[in-house]
Structure formats: structure tokens, C-alpha cells
Amino acid sequence: MKDFFTLEEIDEVALVIKAKTRHNPKIGLILGSGLGDLANSVENADIISYGDLPYWPNSTVHGHAGKLVIGNLENKSLIVMQGRAHYYEGFSMAEIGLPVRVMQRLGVEIIIVTNAAGAINQDYLPGDIMFISDHIALIGMTGNNPLRGPNLDELGPRFPDMSQAYDKILLEKAISIAKKNKIKPYSGVYVSLSGPSFETPADLRFMRVIGADAVGMSTVPEVIVAVHGGTRVLGISGISNKANLDGSTITTHEEVLEAGRIIVPKLTKVIKGLLAEL
Numbered sequence: 001m002k003d004f005f006t007l008e009e010i011d012e013v014a015l016v017i018k019a020k021t022r023h024n025p026k027i028g029l030i031l032g033s034g035l036g037d038l039a040n041s042v043e044n045a046d047i048i049s050y051g052d053l054p055y056w057p058n059s060t061v062h063g064h065a066g067k068l069v070i071g072n073l074e075n076k077s078l079i080v081m082q083g084r085a086h087y088y089e090g091f092s093m094a095e096i097g098l099p100v101r102v103m104q105r106l107g108v109e110i111i112i113v114t115n116a117a118g119a120i121n122q123d124y125l126p127g128d129i130m131f132i133s134d135h136i137a138l139i140g141m142t143g144n145n146p147l148r149g150p151n152l153d154e155l156g157p158r159f160p161d162m163s164q165a166y167d168k169i170l171l172e173k174a175i176s177i178a179k180k181n182k183i184k185p186y187s188g189v190y191v192s193l194s195g196p197s198f199e200t201p202a203d204l205r206f207m208r209v210i211g212a213d214a215v216g217m218s219t220v221p222e223v224i225v226a227v228h229g230g231t232r233v234l235g236i237s238g239i240s241n242k243a244n245l246d247g248s249t250i251t252t253h254e255e256v257l258e259a260g261r262i263i264v265p266k267l268t269k270v271i272k273g274l275l276a277e278l
């Protein structure tokens with residue numbers, strides 16, 4: 001496990017990818033738990049296994065394919081992560097952020113980050129999507145910030161601003177595309193925890209009080225790295241389950257994957273709609 005990466009190491013990965021693809025993507029897409037099927041819509045795809053890339057964190061979680069799919073969607077060139085690594089698997093925060101760093105060095109300007117999340121907001125139902133308007137970096141506040149360590153000054157400042165982590169223009173566009181497609185256009189605050197245990201009812205009531213609408217175990221580290229490097233971000237949570245605020249139900253990974261099947265067609269519509277407008 002590596003705690004920090006140098007620019008040279010990041011560029012080493014970028015060079016391997018460049019040698020394996022004909023495409024020159026400007027848009028990155030990270031697919032969360034149960035959402036990997038979206039990558040099947042990519043045309044003229046060059047596919048790279050995570051295992052063929054140096055340093056790359058290779059997720060072992062069921063529902064994460066572990067492939068980079070580089071190709072076209074709506075005539076836009078994009079690089080898709082079919083599966084992501086999580087902190088709870090034992091990777092360092094720097095390793096979780098590495099794919100975003102590599103995308104930045106490949107010339108990616110916009111990253112669309114997706115995840116599966118539990119609904120703290122009681123209006124949301126499994127199968128809904130929530131556009132992320134802001135996040136609570138609970139995992140970062142407790143010391144696990146992906147920017148900890150030597151700052152890569154070539155990429156961004158030591159103390160990056162996070163007041164507009166989620167690009168307002170992309171968020172508004174995505175909401176309007178959802179409305180046009182008769183998809184409920186929820187937007188809200190995502191809180192990230194390390195996992196892998198799901199939350200207790202008391203954890204969840206705490207998160208409701210501090211203003212979270214959805215909870216998950218990913219996304220925030222990647223977004224912090226993206227914003228640090230000047231990349232525009234759209235975040236989308238696929239709501240897989242209602243968070244268990246009163247302790248009356250249980251949460252399982254199977255239901256998270258099951259909800260993905262309902263969410264993928266909605267996400268595909270929104271992402272294709274957005275790409276067509278970019």
C-alpha cells in the first residue's frame with residue numbers, strides 16, 4: 001500500500017493507459033456499486049483491466065468489475081471506471097484518489113461520480129437518484145483526507161477551496177435533463193463514512209441532524225482530489241435503500257445491487273442527455 005504518489009508515478013500510469021487506447025477522453029465517469037452496466041453503452045471501447053495498471057487500486061467488492069472502459073457515448077470521448085476501490089477494502093486515501101489524478105493528467109476536465117447510497121431523507125425511495133449539491137466529508141474530518149501528505153503544487157494548492165465542490169452549471173443541467181425524462185430530480189447532501197459496516201440507527205439520526213440526505217462509503221475522497229486539481233464535478237447518488245433511522249429494518253449489500261438494476265436506466269438517460277449538451 002502506498003500512502004502518497006509523486007507526479008512521476010501518476011504520469012507513469014497515464015502513459016500506460018495512453019499506450020492502450022485510441023481515445024483522448026475529456027470526461028471521466030466513475031460507476032458505483034451495482035451501476036457498472038452503464039459502461040456497456042460505451043461505443044468503440046478500449047478496455048483495460050485494473051490489474052494491468054501500475055499502482056491502480058483494484059476493488060474486490062462484488063458488483064465492481066475492475067475495468068477501465070474508454071470510448072464514445074453521445075459522440076463524446078470518455079473514460080469510465082467500471083468499479084471503484086473503497087477505503088474499507090484497505091486501500092490508502094492516496095490510492096483511492098489515484099484514478100482521478102491519472103484522469104487529470106490524461107486531460108479529463110469533467111468527472112461524473114456515481115455511487116449507491118442509503119436515503120436519510122425520508123422522501124427518497126430505493127431506485128430514486130439524488131444529484132449531489134454538497135457533501136459532508138465525515139471521513140476527511142476524522143483525518144482521512146486524500147490530500148494529506150506532500151502537496152502536488154503542479155496540480156493544485158495546499159489548501160483548496162471546497163465551497164463549490166459540485167459544479168452548479170452541471171448540476172442544473174442534470175436536474176433539467178432528469179425533469180425532461182420524468183425522473184424525480186432530487187438534489188441533496190451526501191455524507192461519506194468509511195464503512196464497511198452499515199450505520200446504526202443512532203449514527204443515522206446524527207447524520208440527519210447535521211444535514212445529510214444520503215449516506216455512502218465512497219465519492220467524497222475522489223471529489224476532493226478532483227476539485228483540488230481544478231476538475232469540474234457532477235455527483236449522482238443512486239438510492240438503493242432507506243436508511244434505517246428507527247432500527248426497524250436491516251440493510252444488505254444484495255439490496256444495494258438490486259436497486260442498481262432500476263437506477264442504471266435512469267442514470268444512463270441523465271448521463272447521455274448531459275453528454276449530448278456538453
Ligand code: HPA
Nearest residue numbers: 116117118215216217256
Ligand atoms: N449506508 C452506507 N452506504 C450505503 C448504504 C447505506 O445505507 N446504501 C448503499 N451504500
